[in-house]
Amino acid sequence: MKFKMGVYIGIAVILIAGGSLLIAKGKDAVSQAENRKQGTLEAEQKIMMYDKSPGTIVQVNKAVGEAVQKGELLCKVKSAEGTEENVLALETGQMSKIVVKPGDPVAQGMPVAVIQKSAYYTDLYVQEGEIQKLSIDQGVKVHFPYLDHPDQVHGVVASVAAAPQFASLRMTRERGQADLSMFLVRISVDASPDLLPGMTAEVNLDELAD
Template sequence: MKLKAGLSIGLAVILIAGGILLTVKGNDAVTQAEHRKQGILEAEQTTVLYDKSPGAIVAVNAVVGDSVKQGQSLFTVQTADGAEADIVSPGDGQLNRLVVKPGDKLQPGMPVALLQKNTYYTDLYVQEEVIQKLKLNQNVTVHFRNLDEPAEVEGVVASIATAPQFASLRMTREKGQADLSMFLVRLSMDAKAELLPGMTAEVDLDELAN
């Protein structure tokens, strides 16, 4: 019984010592979570608006799922004075939704389609203590480790903003570091064939220059 108790105590001491050592080296789970930030990959979308005088749709020149180029005609409209005009794509991408059909009446500012652009983004929540490592327009390596062949993509810091009502709850409350303010960082990147919206994107803050 004493031998068993002694072994248990010895094992506990080893585990505690190992945990302290990992913490000192920054390899514990909490530290790793603070420096490896993950977000969900999203596709940028834009609403195509009608910006001409009142008129009616006379032709639909693209269908949902089509890849379109900036300036490509999506609809043909006949205006009130009898002239015809095109509603064109504001950028490159894929047509996700059509809001109007032939015969529909249009007024300036009305939405007519939803375009998925050829750019992706992911949002990361970053602690105040490391936010100085990130600057607008900075290039950042984004990892996709869950692919069969893990990929790295170069992203760009598109925006940095405070994240109100969002704090990081630490497992330790030493030195007043229980709850830290967080910042919302958006990274933008070009769409790649192997990437799909919904995938997990990861950034290792230790890779960034101080």
């Protein structure tokens, strides 16, 4: 009986010591979960504004969903003076929304269309203890875990907030520990045929150099 009790105590000591070592190294399940940052893949958009004299839309050259090249004609406007003005695309991408139709009046500063640019990004919230691992223009691996064939693409740190946005409750808490200050980090992501806005993007902070 005493031998069995000694064995149980020995196993318990080993498990506790092993768990403590993993926690110290940041390899326990809680730490790993905290270091896998997930965000939603977003597409950058450009609002096309009419910047000439007031007039009336006489022609719309694009439909929603069509590809758009920078400098391509989007629509034509007949000004109050009788001249014809061209509204040209300022970005390459895809037509996301058309605000006007033939016959609509337009004035300077009014939106006429929205172009979804061929560039993606995701916003992540990183705790203060890990934020020093990230710097502007740093390359990072971005994972997409819920694709049928999990994909990994190249990303670049586009911005890091200068101040924390909020405090997050710790998953585990020791006495006297404060909540974690979280910083907003934007990651620009290379375009890929498999990627669509709304997908879950993930960055593993353990893959970054200290």
